[in-house]
Amino acid sequence: MIQITDKEFTELVEFMHKNYGINLINKRQLIEGRMSNVLDKMGMKSFSDYITLIKRGNNEHIETLINRLTTNHTFFYREDNHYKFLKEVVLPEHESKSVTRNFNIWSAACSSGEEPYTIAMAIDDYFGAKKSLWNTRILATDISQNVLNKAKEAIYQEESIKGLPPTWKTKYLKKLDNGKYEIIPQIKNEVQFKTFNLMEPIPTLQINKYNLIFCRNVMIYFDVNTKNDLINRLYDALVPGGYLFIGHSETVQREKSKFNYICPAIYRK
Numbered sequence: 668m669i670q671i672t673d674k675e676f677t678e679l680v681e682f683m684h685k686n687y688g689i690n691l692i693n694k695r696q697l698i699e700g701r702m703s704n705v706l707d708k709m710g711m712k713s714f715s716d717y718i719t720l721i722k723r724g725n726n727e728h729i730e731t732l733i734n735r736l737t738t739n740h741t742f743f744y745r746e747d748n749h750y751k752f753l754k755e756v757v758l759p760e761h762e763s764k765s766v767t768r769n770f771n772i773w774s775a776a777c778s779s780g781e782e783p784y785t786i787a788m789a790i791d792d793y794f795g796a797k798k799s800l801w802n803t804r805i806l807a808t809d810i811s812q813n814v815l816n817k818a819k820e821a822i823y824q825e826e827s828i829k830g831l832p833p834t835w836k837t838k839y840l841k842k843l844d845n846g847k848y849e850i851i852p853q854i855k856n857e858v859q860f861k862t863f864n865l866m867e868p869i870p871t872l873q874i875n876k877y878n879l880i881f882c883r884n885v886m887i888y889f890d891v892n893t894k895n896d897l898i899n900r901l902y903d904a905l906v907p908g909g910y911l912f913i914g915h916s917e918t919v920q921r922e923k924s925k926f927n928y929i930c931p932a933i934y935r936k
C-alpha cells in the first residue's frame with residue numbers, strides 16, 4: 668500500500684476542504700486504503716504526483732477521489748417520512764395558498780436520481796389528474812457526473828426500488844426484459860439534472876426561489892463551519908415558509924441558523 672506523508676496528507680485535506688467542503692481530517696487510513704490501488708493503476712509511486720494532478724483541476728480524477736472517499740449510496744423512498752410529510756403537509760398547504768401554481772423543488776446532492784424521481788412520483792400521486800394545472804419544477808444536482816449519467820438513464824435494479832409503495836411501482840416504473848426497471852417518461856421529464864458543487868453560489872431559478880429543498884446525506888462529509896455556511900445559503904434560496912429536508916443522521920445547529928425546527932430532519936424558513 669502507498670503511504671501518504673504528513674505533508675501530502677495536509678495538502679490533500681486542505682485542497683478537498685477548500686474546494687469541495689469535504690472534511691478528510693480523520694480519514695488518513697481511509698485515504699491510504701481506498702486510494703492506493705487507484706494510484707497503483709495510474710502507475711504513480713507517491714501521493715505527491717496524484718495531488719499535483721488533481722490540483723490542476725482534472726475533473727475525472729477529482730470525481731474518483733470524491734466517489735472513493737464519500738458514498739453515492741441512495742435508494743427510492745429513502746427516509747419515507749419526508750415523502751409522507753410532503754404529501755400530508757407541504758403539498759396540501761401549498762395547494763391551498765399558491766396563487767401562481769408554481770412549485771419549485773431542489774434535490775441537492777441527488778446522486779443517481781432515486782431521490783428526485785421519488786419526489787416526482789409523490790407529487791404526481793398527490794395531484795393526480797390535476798397535476799397538469801401545476802407548474803412543478805424539480806432541479807436535481809450532484810458534483811459527480813458519473814451518478815448524473817446514471818440518473819439520466821433512469822434504469823434501476825430491483826433492490827433500489829423495493830421500498831416504493833406497490834401502487835407507485837405499478838404506475839411509475841416499467842419492467843424491462845433484463846429484470847431492471849425504467850422510470851416512465853411522465854416522471855422522467857419532471858426532473859432536470861445538472862452538475863453542481865455545493866460550495867459554489869446556489870443556482871436560484873430565474874424568478875422564483877425554492878419551495879422545498881432536499882439536502883440529505885451529504886452534509887455528513889462537511890465540517891461544522893462548511894455545514895453552517897451551506898445551511899445559511901440554503902435558507903436564502905428558499906421562499907419564506909419554504910422547507911428544508913436534511914438526512915436523519917444530520918443536524919442543523921439551531922443557534923447558528925434562522926430555520927425553525929419542525930420535526931426531526933425537517934426545517935422551515
Ligand SMILES: C[S@@+](CC[C@H](N)C(=O)[O-])C[C@H]1O[C@@H](n2cnc3c(N)ncnc32)[C@H](O)[C@@H]1O
Pocket residue numbers: 687688689733737738739740741742745775776777778779782808809810811814863864865866882883884885888914
Ligand atoms: C450519499 S449520497 C446522497 C443521495 C441522496 N441525497 C440520498 O439521501 O439518498 C451523497 C451525494 O453527495 C454528493 N456530493 C459530495 N460532495 C458534494 C459537493 N461538494 N457538492 C455536491 N454534491 C456532493 C456525492 O457525489 C453523492 O452523490
